[in-house]
Amino acid sequence: MVVLIALIRAIPAVYSFFFPELTNPETERLAINKLSWMKSDKEAAHRQQKMEAPVLKSTLFNFDPNLIDADDWQRLGLSAKQAGVMARYKGKGGRYFKKEDLQKMYVISPEMYERLIPYISIGLGKDRQRQQLNPEYTAKNYPAQQKPLSIPLNTADTLQLMEVRGIGPAFARRICNYRQRLGGFYKKEQLLEIYGLDSLKYAEIKDQLSLDDLVLTTINLNTALFDDLKNHPYLKYKQINAIIQFRKQHGNYGNIADLRKVAILSAETIEKLAPYISF
Template sequence: MRGAKKSIKSFFGFSKKELNGIFLLCLLTIMVLASPVFYRKLSKAPQYNFQKFKLEVESFKNSSQLIAEKNSKLNLVNVQYFEFDPNLISDNQWEKLGLSIKQIRVVRNYVNKGGRFFKKEDLKRIYSIPESQYLLLEPYIRIAESKSERKYPEKNKFTKSASSNLSSQITVIELNSADSVTLLKIRGIGPAFASRIIRFRNRLGGFYKLEQLREVYGIDSLKYSQIQNQLTLNSNLIQRINVNTVSFDQFKMQPYLSYKQINALIQYRSQHGNFKNIDDLKKIVLLNEEIIRKIEPYLTF
């Protein structure tokens, strides 16, 4: 019994060297845990001088303004004002009137894309020409009247007969059969727009209404209003797809459908059989009313 107590005491007891080691370990642990607290108290938060930065910014702004004013004065010294038509003027003549190379490039791009200045105030719409510069140019602007304007004065307020005569002079293009060369005959359509229209038409399978042109990149409401009277549409030329036999690869060209929607349509067809009519497509969760309305003209059952 005494031997058992001795062995238990020796098992749970510590020698002097072991006690010193435990004490040292505890001391190190406390120091490690307390070091972040002492570090935060001893270290100082960095101080930033924002005032110096603000002064540098103000100095930069002032120097930029001085340079701009200097360039403006230099341009004004070399300006030669004369009567001009902004629709016909050359780049060298724009430069003589005080426009920078960048401003001339913006005006030239506007004219090359079919833009036209019909009245003096139209020049103010060029974003690169500030109001102060326009006011200096305005007294010298002389816009020549077009043939239609000379024939029909009073700001183009045509009578019914005059309007029909002018319309007969406009080349009307059928949109679904025209190639890119034919589209160039439309006033306001250049090579870039013609290429985009053909590419979008091929993906669709044809246009079923003229308003779809507004989905072509770069054709906004202003451009559309400019060209719509020069176009006609034969919806019978639309290439339709049989929704019950079309494959994924054939369907993925359709711009109105995402890959997920096409996959859902084909999976539903595989599970439930052929679609009977357009109402069957409404049973597919990923196809909402708007999408179905857009793709309906391109589908057969």
């Protein structure tokens, strides 16, 4: 009997050992809520930290994207790398003709474009642009321009050519280099022979250019050597050799008609070359 009573009293302890009591539901709920609050607090702290993270300082001002440089783009909020892209585009002759053109630049995000658009002023003018960038700059008082822009094609330097709407540094250099090789332009349409200058670009710039009375540089075919002719864009090396050999075999050229006897020269080539040769 004593043994039986001892076994009955031991049953709860044994049961508890093999079958532990389940967690109190209320205690479990409170623990879950505490974990949830801790997670929420952590996320809130992360958001606050992100909001308080330092951002690139920018200064917004009225600007013409055709005139500003890399430093100015950085002042507007672009990174050094993005500003470099904008500067290289300008350096290669890239131009903006309306505000929307800025959207074509992949380094200008939609958000950045929306920030900048109220300040974009195409054709702002160099003096006004300089005043925006440097308040101490005093604009020069030029007399009002009465006539439309007319830049002399045969005597203008690169800076003068860049005053033409549609001509940037790259095209200005190409025009001057090609003019040097030719000996001068005798018609505006010769600009179409310049690399990268297509009919659309020509239509944009032609009315802003004029043909001055500069005398074209000519080459005397009766005394010219190979080196005198090799850089002319209208002649290839084989044609130059043919011109010189024909002269050696038949004597000096007297006129254009004699040049037509050189079989390798087409009528089109002779017509283009005529203003640049003498006898």
